[in-house]
Amino acid sequence: MSRIHEALKKAEEQRAASLGGQAEPVVAEIPAAETAAAASLPAPNFSPAAPAAPPMPSFGASFTFDTLLARCAAVNWSPDPKTMLFFNGEEQTYGTEEFRTLRSRLYQLREKQTLRKLLITSALPKEGKSFVAANLAQVMVRQHGRRALLIDADLRGARLHQALGTTSTPGLSEYLLGECDEFAVMQRGPMENLFFIPSGRVVSSPAELVANGRLKFLLNRVEALFDWIIIDSPPAVPVSDAGLLANYCDGVLIVVRSNATPFDIARKTRREFRDDLLVGVVLNGIAAGSSYTQYYYSAYGQPNGKGEAAR
């Protein structure tokens, strides 16, 4: 058993002993998809220069879902069939059941706390944040009538548009720069009720853009129209964006890559977020055939500060 497993197990035991009536954190394990593609990711852009923020644009009155449907672009996506698990009509693909389990755990949690805007993050690049965010959004809209908005807020290493097979611009950075309204940046793909805001063009100061107040404005405007808003974030350890993004969300789900994320780095990631925002951990990329029922651990403490073992 790896160090992270031992630590997470200890945390789970201590947390279980101390929990009382608290909402249970979500824990899920996602296997490596059978035909995982070894995609080469673009180099992240860590340029620190900050542009002057233009004034907040006025994008008009609030609007209905019908208006959104009518005004946002219907785009013909070409999702990667190897990693976008719910697009090919094959509902029993390896990994889909785990996403359904994750969905039901999130719904259970939502009975006890506000949970609509969910940040998906992890310590480092290539741990599966985008994979989890995209498939989670897909499994959410597989339930009849549920609507999800997926936002690529990784302005440094955007990848979701590649996985979904669509364009990256205009997107979030254009919105945050005040150049486009929400209708111009939101895409409607082939899956009913799944909407997507790509990252937009590469910018020199992602952290400043994310913090300029417009993302909060955007979320406020569209929140009521969706059952879930799933935000894909940059890695939490090297840059500050994920912590900023978390301030706009109701919950943070941390992805840990099986046999890859070092425990001390996972622990550092956990410390980047307020206790009350942490809703759980996804152990991603477990080996095919692993019996992970014996490794069903929780990493996080509760808002009352209990369950400190994983810190």
Ligand SMILES: Nc1ncnc2c1ncn2[C@@H]1O[C@H](COP(=O)(O)OP(=O)(O)O)[C@@H](O)[C@H]1O
């Ligand atoms: N469970 C999984 N099964 C198969 N491929 C995966 C899995 N998790 C991640 N990948 C793949 O690994 C690569 C890195 O994942 P990605 O989600 O882009 O990481 P991050 O967003 O954390 O940088 C991508 O090619 C992705 O499709």
Ligand SMILES: [Mg+2]
């Ligand atoms: Mg990513």
